[in-house]
Amino acid sequence: MYTTSDLRKGLKIQLDGEPYIITDFEFSKPGKGQALYRCRLRNMITGNAFDRTYRSNDKFEPAALEERTMQFLYAQGDEYNFMDNKTFEQIVITKDLLGDDINFLIDNMEVDILLFKERAIGVTLPNFVNLTVTKADPWVKGDTSGSDSKPVTVETGYVLQVPPFINEGEKIQIDTRTGQYVTRVKE
Amino acid sequence: MSDLWGRARVVRAVRRFFEQRDFLEVETPLMIPAPAPEPHLLPQPAGRWFLQTSPELCMKRLLARGHAKIFQICKCFRRQERGRRHVPEFTMLEWYRAGADYLALMDDCEQLLTAVAAELALPGENGHQVSLVLPWERLTVAEAFCRYAAMEVDEALRRDLFDQLLVEKIEPHLGVGRPTFLYDYPLELAALARPKPGQPEVAERFELYLGGVELANGFSELIDPVEQRRRFEADRRLIRAAGRRPPPMPEPFLAELDAMPQAAGIALGLDRLVMIMLGKENIDQVLAFPPETL
Numbered sequence: 001m002y003t004t005s006d007l008r009k010g011l012k013i014q015l016d017g018e019p020y021i022i023t024d025f026e027f028s029k030p031g032k033g034q035a036l037y038r039c040r041l042r043n044m045i046t047g048n049a050f051d052r053t054y055r056s057n058d059k060f061e062p063a064a065l066e067e068r069t070m071q072f073l074y075a076q077g078d079e080y081n082f083m084d085n086k087t088f089e090q091i092v093i094t095k096d097l098l099g100d101d102i103n104f105l106i107d108n109m110e111v112d113i114l115l116f117k118e119r120a121i122g123v124t125l126p127n128f129v130n131l132t133v134t135k136a137d138p139w140v141k142g143d144t145s146g147s148d149s150k151p152v153t154v155e156t157g158y159v160l161q162v163p164p165f166i167n168e169g170e171k172i173q174i175d176t177r178t179g180q181y182v183t184r185v186k187e
Numbered sequence: 188m189s190d191l192w193g194r195a196r197v198v199r200a201v202r203r204f205f206e207q208r209d210f211l212e213v214e215t216p217l218m219i220p221a222p223a224p225e226p227h228l229l230p231q232p233a234g235r236w237f238l239q240t241s242p243e244l245c246m247k248r249l250l251a252r253g254h255a256k257i258f259q260i261c262k263c264f265r266r267q268e269r270g271r272r273h274v275p276e277f278t279m280l281e282w283y284r285a286g287a288d289y290l291a292l293m294d295d296c297e298q299l300l301t302a303v304a305a306e307l308a309l310p311g312e313n314g315h316q317v318s319l320v321l322p323w324e325r326l327t328v329a330e331a332f333c334r335y336a337a338m339e340v341d342e343a344l345r346r347d348l349f350d351q352l353l354v355e356k357i358e359p360h361l362g363v364g365r366p367t368f369l370y371d372y373p374l375e376l377a378a379l380a381r382p383k384p385g386q387p388e389v390a391e392r393f394e395l396y397l398g399g400v401e402l403a404n405g406f407s408e409l410i411d412p413v414e415q416r417r418r419f420e421a422d423r424r425l426i427r428a429a430g431r432r433p434p435p436m437p438e439p440f441l442a443e444l445d446a447m448p449q450a451a452g453i454a455l456g457l458d459r460l461v462m463i464m465l466g467k468e469n470i471d472q473v474l475a476f477p478p479e480t481l
Contacts, residue, residue: 005267027270031394031404032378033350034227053351
């Protein structure tokens with residue numbers, strides 16, 4: 001159990017059977033009065049947020065969260081299949097939960113999956129992934145259009161802006177947090 | 188980076204203010220065997236004694252010994268208080284006037300802050316955009332609950348919602364544009380304040396707010412040792428009920444209370460005054476070393 005002295009930004013607690021993260025926290029205490037711990041809580045499944053005030057004697061259940069490294073196997077429609085390399089247990093994550101992450105998922109990639117009661121509620125990709133360019137207009141030497149970038153498509157179907165010298169078949173590194181080009185990868 | 192020059196200038200201006208008005212600057216012990224039993228303050232043990240939560244009891248004993256106007260700038264310690272406006276070790280400015288009541292202290296506050304602001308004359312900085320031009324707002328606790336919390340004080344007390352409504356609904360409106368004195372607290376929250384003559388359900392206690400920040404807590408002192416002992420005993424019961432061991436009864440203070448003249452006293456958070464005067468949002472910005480950096 002947590003007590004109010006454990007409360008801080010980023011702490012994950014369980015309320016009414018659901019996991020919440022404290023996104024904002026303020027201690028206040030009116031003169032001679034009770035200590036009040038004002039928290040902004042965000043439901044880690046639904047994303048809904050609300051404010052709640054706690055007092056000194058309140059206690060909190062830690063959210064029953066588990067993080068596991070799993071390997072991406074394949075996608076089938078909106079369902080993405082992952083496997084735990086140690087237990088060989090497989091789970092399915094829907095496209096909704098993955099959001100933009102589907103742009104950077106390739107077969108056999110290892111990701112960290114956050115589970116709440118055996119159910120996936122979040123996925124953390126590696127910060128950088130290397131993907132092959134599958135479609136790019138050729139770079140014409142002496143191009144005078146003045147543009148310093150061009151769009152390319154990578155193996156996942158994701159389209160992004162890269163420097164003009166990147167060619168089809170090359171590998172590039174992408175920052176999964178911003179979705180932006182980082183560098184060319186020499187193999 | 189904390190503004191230590193700004194802090195020093197505020198402290199110097201405060202000291203000058205009291206010296207010009209013939210207040211005696213005193214120093215009382217930081218380590219004491221028996222702090223006032225306060226249900227919501229956790230004193231920091233120091234060996235078998237405690238670090239003071241406030242210099243209140245010792246300063247009143249000086250009043251009882253004939254010192255009529257005294258002030259002190261000292262450290263106070265309260266465990267488990269940490270936030271944007273709280274540190275477990277902070278600096279208190281406390282002053283007392285014999286023969287005066289809480290209204291005189293409100294006047295002191297007006298003059299003190301005006302004097303400090305004038306002496307600082309910080310170009311381009313006027314703290315929390317609060318004008319110190321008189322008159323300041325004076326609002327009773329009952330009025331404040333009706334106006335901002337939409338609940339009567341009595342009901343808030345009965346449902347144990349007083350502090351929460353005060354912090355969430357009322358405080359954000361206090362001291363906006365100009366400072367606010369919130370005054371006449373319910374007798375249940377009187378601490379060491381005397382009941383108001385002719386209105387015994389409230390105590391002559393006030394708090395000063397600037398920009399939603401609680402800055403000072405003052406009152407007309409209770410000088411009745413019997414009533415004071417009764418309140419201390421009630422508070423010690425509350426501490427026990429909360430599962431803590433109350434500090435010993437401050438017997439030497441109670442013994443000298445008989446000799447104490449009618450007086451008024453006030454505690455002002457000096458770190459917060461510096462914050463306000465320098466326009467800072469976080470108490471860490473006016474400390475040389477926030478505790479986490481030690």
